[in-house]
Ligand SMILES: Nc1ncnc2c1ncn2[C@@H]1O[C@H](COP(=O)(O)OP(=O)(O)O)[C@@H](O)[C@H]1O
């Protein structure tokens with residue numbers, strides 16, 4: 001580590017220490033016993049650490065796994081079910097039991113909790129996303145700790161998060177968190193799975209994008225968690241690219257991690273925080289179609305805060321409605337940007353290649369606007 005990085009690390013740690021709104025994600029592997037059942041001792045000690053930060057004024061959102069772990073014993077299964085339908089049924093039984101434990105544990109500190117179950121679909125649709133933001137922020141304003149899990153019982157197979165890592169980074173964006181804390185069963189990120197001899201502990205990651213190729217991040221080794229380290233790195237990348245620091249460490253180090261002490265792996269933010277709307281477009285929205293644009297348009301978009309004008313668009317790809325997220329591709333088909341279309345795909349067909357004057361004359365004033373306005377456009 002260079003001297004510069006050392007002082008960067010101190011600066012980023014102090015941002016964590018000063019963070020007011022924090023999203024804390026805890027994985028199944030940190031809430032379970034060796035047989036995979038919910039371990040109440042571990043849950044209560046986590047709650048103790050979170051409660052102490054909350055009592056000190058932190059606004060916390062807890063993203064917690066553990067519904068399947070809490071449910072499979074009650075249903076008479078010896079082990080965590082493997083097939084999706086049984087996992088979903090088990091989560092439906094376990095989620096209530098998990099929440100009941102959290103409610104009781106937080107109540108001992110005089111803290112109230114509220115449950116939010118979310119599907120990937122809720123994060124990819126702008127209206128649901130705004131709705132989730134409004135509810136979460138209101139809960140925080142009311143001094144309640146929102147407890148979030150994927151809505152496993154209803155999540156459809158194709159678009160299921162499966163693990164809660166990615167979800168936690170999106171929730172951190174939704175609430176405009178100051179920091180994301182990922183709690184797991186390993187003390188830090190290693191250069192390769194820590195069970196391998198020679199695995200090197202990584203304390204500070206100044207640029208998560210640069211480290212992605214250098215680290216061998218594998219799936220869950222314990223069989224208790226789902227995503228393993230690869231989904232945690234992806235979550236860290238989203239959060240860091242959204243302008244917030246990320247701490248990854250073992251769940252029993254939650255207290256020092258929230259306090260900004262030197263534990264685990266610290267990921268530095270890699271750019272200033274953007275608006276929640278733009279972060280949603282960048283990380284959560286799922287375009288169904290898009291526009292293929294000419295070189296001039298690519299240059300204008302890459303050059304800075306430009307809108308996509310119909311004059312620079314060559315073709316419309318797929319079908320979409322006004323307000324839907326769309327890709328903007330260059331002439332070789334490479335993704336240049338993502339944004340919200342101002343027009344339906346059908347309307348846009350008639351606008352291709354026309355400048356504002358021609359649009360107004362031929363189609364009317366309603367069509368004299370950009371295909372994608374710069375306020376709803378992000379480069380990728
Ligand atoms: N490069 C790595 N560094 C650290 N841990 C790794 C790495 N690659 C794989 N892992 C594994 O990832 C596991 C954590 O992921 P997982 O079991 O899904 O936990 P959780 O339930 O907290 O999401 C650790 O137990 C560790 O063995």
Ligand SMILES: N[C@@H](CCC(=O)OP(=O)(O)O)C(=O)O
Pocket residue numbers: 026027028029064065066067068069091149150152162163164165224225226227228
């Ligand atoms: N939503 C599932 C979590 C799945 C899971 O194991 O996630 P993780 O521990 O984050 O790898 C549950 O509550 O059981």
